Amino acid sequence: MCGISAIILADQGASACPDLFESLGLLQHRGQVGLLSPLDAAGIVTSGPKGRLYQCKGNGMVRDVFNDIKLLGLVGSLGIGHVRYPTAGSSSLSEAQPFYVNSPYGITFAHNGNLTNADELRVYMDKIAHRHINTDSDSELLLNILANNLQKTGKFRINEEDIFAAIKDLHRQVRGAYACVAMVAGYGIIGIRDPHGIRPLIMGRRKNPAGYDYMLASESIVLDSLGFTDYEDVKPGEAVIITQGGNVSRRQLIVADKFTPCIFEYVYFARQDSIMDGISVYKARLSMGEALADQVTRSFGKDMDIDVVIPVPDTSRVAALQLSRKLNIVYREGFNKNRYVGRTFIMPGQQTRRKNVRRKLNAMALEFHGKNVLLVDDSIVRGTTSKEIIQMARDAGAKKVYFASCAPPIRYPNVYGIDMPTRQELVAHDRNVEQVAEEIGADKVVFQDLDDLVQSVRRFNPVIEAFDTSVFDKYYVTGDIDDKYMERLEGVRNEDSKGRLSIDNDSVGLPNCFFHKQ
Template identity: 50%
Template structure:
């Protein structure tokens, strides 16, 4: 999961891209990068770390130009410890191209062999984004050989890219001296939208909140399989470049990944989470009578809308029982699981008066590994709770994700091959209530009936691209970044949106 942005303007864009990346920081905290273009020359700075740490005044001054790209990275494949894999990526031929990518190519290894043996292109990292860049560069080179590059040729190259690559991808690329290109995979798994400012500037970004926060009006989402080319003057051309498309965005964006103030594929993320709270309330009633619950408490942050709606429907008090310390940095040396647990308590503290002597219903957005849930339930008991019930706004996560979320291997998933009671015992709560898969799809899908459905593969095991086998999952899991003993991994997916934000 990453956050990407591209801008074409009549004024310098370095500060604009920086501000956009701050609004996308929740999508990745591992690395950040910006590239700008002036007089057909690219200026780039990228490094590991968060946006505010990667870019200093001297770095910003060295990023001139009226067009550029940016990315915040959360690694899902490749080497998380290599600064070389921070984006954007650059290739010098044809024209000079820089690219940022959100998603995950499921056939990256085969493509890497093709690029070396057939296209005679060298890949220098383990990143699938560098593979994608070289496929695009090769197709542009074939199409444009001997002719002037125009939007029609760019779109033809994207058509060939769609034929070669598989998986999920939202892509923004800058072609030196020509303009900015953005395109989305034929299923629209990862998000991408376009906006325009009053002075004619154009921005393409992962989430609409990026446009809102920088004074751009949301025009629309890039459709599945569609490409948009933006000239250096800000003129936009759209074209469908995939032979067949189905609009099935990742449902986990609405459950957990995206900011609540974003609108993605016509669906308000905040409203989607309210709707999840409504259906979750029905599940709670069938498991724990509301008169046995004294208070509803969310586990910060993204569960709050669902918890508030659930509490209102059940007629129960809603309270903030956990306070998050936003200024605890990454703990670099974690010698064992005991210290790892300590870091959860450093980042999240209880308001003891909300727990003492009460039956509490904790509401979380999702439960993945279960380690954080187990610790939080124990924190509630230590604060004096009589009974601790736990409700998840998402269904059980039983399958790995292959489309750009760093979901653990099946063996690491607490719900994999376990019954509900076995999961409850492992977490240590008095009752465990999960969202229903079909209910989740229905209440979010009702917000935009034009969608063809969702990728909900981590919940139902159905991979929308239709080309994922058990062997593929094993291979992709071998390529994902593993959390080793001694490293911090306190969030449900090791993502920054909750405890690590």
């Protein structure tokens, strides 16, 4: 999962860098892996006078990549930013985004999502377009598809119609999930969202004496925090072009059969204070807690002996609180979190993940000793984290440890931008609920019902008829995923997981800070 942002200021003498830097900090949760892993990365590119580009990017969290000197060097009133962990390609510095091509017109590009036809696009780039792809990243592929489409105009300077036509062709060429921001040096910024709307993209504006500033970002929290208002979602299949001078053009370029945003955004990835596609993440998680309470009641029946409900921090807190209120069972904070250790399910290597669970959480015996505890988490992926947390609860003196998941069993890999493991690594794959409980060491496991999860989110925007729920039901909305594709994907992910155990800095000599004059 990645976070993207783009900004263009009305005052062309002002600096876009401070807002871009703040935006990446607000999106860090979408690109954070952890202190022991080199996988997370961040980058900013700005466009200054006469179309000169200024860039800084690298592996690490936002606070690690940028310092005051580097930020002062990012000159210009428009720019784009990116935070990432890799879902296609490796973790090398050469794959940190934004990406850049000098021809045509000087284009920079940042992408959240994952393409499902990357292999055939590589062949096209090599044999037909004759464009060199320098990395294994599908984001670089997307950039070069767009650049190649614009190149075909043959014009000295392009206009909005040329850009819309190039993006429309891009939609016809690529498949998968992609929310993207791009910048044409000295011209303006662009927002693109895939026809299914799998990944989010939101636009807002901010009034100042010179006119309106405009911003695109993955989540509304960025716009809220930076004072942007009147924000709205970029529609599936829509493109937005904002030029220097403040002209905004929006156009629906392609319409898919269904609008299917990823439901896992609401379960886990998005910040709870964000609103995406008209749905408050906070309200959706409250609703998930209510539905999960009903599922717990059905599962336990008359044998309900839960003394306390304890969330696994942080994303499950809201749901756990609502569940406890509906069940009329006391809610307690039983785990203390070290906020300087990152997420675990996307960390490389089982041993690393196990160690980091203990570094990340500490169980307070005061809340566990002698009690039957219901732990509530957003989901169970590999089961490694859940198993360690359950053991921590037992070590703290819990008599029984039950485990409730706000999400249904995750049995299939994600192909749309979430770097989940292979089927064989998913604890719920080919296991029933009782077997999952045995595997992670719980006395009982309760999973959310898929229909209940969908309704928990959809109730806040009935216009959305369906969501991407492929990790639960194996229904891939792009319609191009078969067993052969899955086997190839898992082979790549197995190889990647081996390579990610060591720090990879195989940059091919391209600088991570540069300027370019168009």
